[in-house]
Amino acid sequence: QQQVKQSPQSLIVQKGGISIINCAYENTAFDYFPWYQQFPGKGPALLIAIRPDVSEKKEGRFTISFNKSAKQFSLHIMDSQPGDSATYFCAASKGYGANNLFFGTGTRLTVIP
C-alpha cells in the first residue's frame, strides 16, 4: 500500500511555465516532507523539504506548499527550464533525524523549449 500518493505520473510544460506536482498522505504522524529530483542514471538529489509548522517554503524557483488539514503537499517550479526535465519524487517520514522515508511513485517532468 502506497503511503504517499503522487500525481501526475508525467507532466509536459512549456519553457517559462509553472510545473505543479501534488502529493497526498494518510499517516498523520508524518512530519517531514522532502522532494527529490532525479536525472537518468543518477541517484535522487534532495531539492527542498518542509515540516508542517509552516505552510510554504521557497528556495529559488522551487516552492513547497503544505496543507496539513488536507494532508497534501505540492511542489511548484516557477519559470520552468529545459534543464528541470527530470523525475521528481515526494516523500514523507515521521520524527526527527534519520528515519524511514516513504516515497511517492514519481513524476516525469518534460519542459519543452
Add this chain to the structure above:
Amino acid sequence: DAGITQSPRHKVTETGTPVTLRCHQTENHRYMYWYRQDPGHGLRLIHYSYGVKDTDKGEVSDGYSVSRSKTEDFLLTLESATSSQTSVYFCAITPAGKDEQYFGPGTRLTVT
C-alpha cells in the same frame, strides 16, 4: 553523490546465485540505508543501519540481509537472487544531527 560510492555499478546474475552489493562512505556517517527503485513504486526501504552492527528491517526486507562491520561499509546481500529482485539499488546516508537523506549513484542489478 554525498561522498557515497556503490559497487558494482552494474551486475547481471543468474537466478539462485548469491549477490553482495557494497556501499562505502568516507565521512563517518552513522546512519546508512538501502533502497530499491522500481517503476510504479518509487523507492522503498530494504534495510537501514544506525551504527556498526546495528541494523533493522525496512518495508521490503524479505530476501535481503545486511551487514555493517565498519562505519564506512554497509553491505546488502541477496542470498539467492530471484528475478523479482531485478532493480536499481540505492544506498543513502544521513549526516549527524540532520533530517536529510543523501543518495549514492545506484547499482543496476539484473537477475536472469
